Amino acid sequence: MADAILEVEKLTKRFGDFTAVQDLTFEVQPDEVFGFLGPNGAGKSTTIKMLCGVLTPTSGSARAMGYDLFTQADHVRAQIGYMSQKFSLLDDLTVLENLAYFGQLYGLQGAKLKDEIQLRIRELQLKPLENLLVAGLSTGEKQRVALASSTLHRPRMLFLDEPTSGVDPLRRRLFWEAMDDLVKDGMTILVTTHNLGEADQCDRLAFIMSGRLMAYGRPRTLKEGMGRQVLELRSERFRELQAAALKQPGILSAELMGRGVRLALPAGQPTAAVLAGLRGQGLSFEAGPAEAPSLEDLFIDLVQQSRAQEV
């Protein structure tokens, strides 16, 4: 593997007695899209804010592009872009004024500032919006302006905190295409999302829960690492089916999904005996094919593990 562009070690943040981020250790490789996942309150935004210099860590270290991110921040700040969960735009200014403001904040001026603004306006289709006040824009429009304003200085590393929340599926897709273009231009992106379809598109993922790292790696490796297969059963009597499945040996878990039950079995275990066992109890159902687990299965599993550790 190439040298990491970001190395985070034992990063910790406490607010009074409460530990929001605990001993987080991970690396981000150059030119990858690194996904940061976890339930509400897991500590994703707190971590990003520490890495972007918005919050001071309680302990731990981080190196980015060869510099200590906390003691030599001046050397790397210009190489980092940050799009916050709230977008942090200035509502009372127009789109153009916002871009000029953030560009100057990142050290651009004169012709360079104008050129970069025009480039981002073209790339992110902002022309029709350029003279509108940000306050009146839709969420999807604000999201594009925020992406433009955080990349005007062409940072090497970009931190995006839930950039697509509240955005419709088409805009979401266009946003991911825009991110791909940035990566092709040599940017490395760390992005948080609650959307597991998006997470599947990341090169690597870190799952954090209650401030701790629970799983870390390529989406495919993480899913395979669960060592299980899943199958969906459809039945009118889905609650009874779930109760029966939970008692049946060889079934690892049985989650309700809509009007069906999603079973997890050890990978490679023949499914016929398990299904016959359930049918033998007088339950009728239709069974889908056995499949590899999804990131959603992994997510639910990790949340349950994390809860079990807390009690």
Ligand SMILES: Nc1ncnc2c1ncn2[C@@H]1O[C@H](COP(=O)(O)OP(=O)(O)OP(=O)(O)O)[C@@H](O)[C@H]1O
């Ligand atoms: N300034 C603060 N003072 C006290 N507690 C805080 C502060 N900022 C965050 N927290 C707490 O730290 C925890 C982690 O918050 P954080 O915003 O990092 O979560 P998150 O993973 O980004 O969640 P979400 O998915 O909802 O955005 C939460 O319990 C939150 O209430």
Ligand SMILES: [Mg+2]
């Ligand atoms: Mg957050």
